[in-house]
Amino acid sequence: MPRYYFHLRSKDQFIWDREGVDLPDPATARGAADKAAAELRGDLLHESRHGYCWTVAVTDEGDELIHVTSL
Template sequence: MKRYYFDIRDGSQFIRDDEGVELPDIESARQEATAALSEITREWASSRPQHRMAVEVRDDCGTNLGDKL
């Protein structure tokens, strides 16, 4: 299995995932990123209306997988 990292962009703030999670494939990484963003949005939406957030996925080589998700 490959390790994927899910970095968070919260407006101008960047939160780097240094732990990551092992997943079987890129499709699983896409699903994990979608679930993570949904959860973060639920938690923060009430206190941060009209706020931009993103989850950026990297693999264990450091390659940003944005174009592949």
């Protein structure tokens, strides 16, 4: 099963997902990113008020970008 990585980034930070998650296909990875973004949105809301815009960037095992979603 392919492995996908869910990296968090803002204007001045990039948090690498070094573990990743095994998922059956890119469509499932995109759905997981959208779900994670919705869950994180509330946790990072206080930082958004200070001008931060966070995104979840999903890459595959070859480090190819397959999806980006905003928090």
